[in-house]
Amino acid sequence: MKALIILAHGSRREESNQEIVVLADKVKNIANGKFDLIEYAYLEVIEPDLHKTIEIVINAGVSDITVFPYFLNSGNHVTRDIPAMVTTAMQKYPDCNFKITECIGMYKGMPELILQQIESG
């Protein structure tokens, strides 16, 4: 079984965290079986954190986990903190495959997307 974990920063503002829940739901609705489970986690401030979500999906029978950093910049969280957490998980669950994708900010069409978003409001 394959799982996708959308990993966001986490905010002190509940509405902001709720946006990630809604986003993960929307991704689920269009994923067409590419992943058996699509979950979310937060790096800071609130639960569930990445370790907790990894534990949940592994207990559900997952043996292949893709971690998607929902971050715009390749700052310290993306380059250091998230890889360190995934390395810890790899040591804890040696039978599970882990992959970290590029963060959303690395999307190559971002300049066009920005202009499009500005025009829409």
Next chain:
Amino acid sequence: MKALIILAHGSRREESNQEIVVLADKVKNIANGKFDLIEYAYLEVIEPDLHKTIEIVINAGVSDITVFPYFLNSGNHVTRDIPAMVTTAMQKYPDCNFKITECIGMYKGMPELILQQIESG
């Protein structure tokens, strides 16, 4: 004259801030005259901040400024800090039109974009 200011969070990691410089350049290259000036600013950590960039574009003759929050979530920065900074600028420059667009995270195609980004690596 019209200006677009791409407003990012700002990081302690120089490479991360440099990504915004490159991004603003790419937006410039495809904007096809929609804006006379396209600049960037950072909310925290490093210069130029939003006030400084607003001052620069107004001194260059701009009278219409669009502030684009390059943020994923409608957290406190997007809902409180950025509007407060723009309100201050409106009071300082009453002859200039200011507009804040929705942040990049509000892009309606984000779920599709996430799956696309995951597939590309």
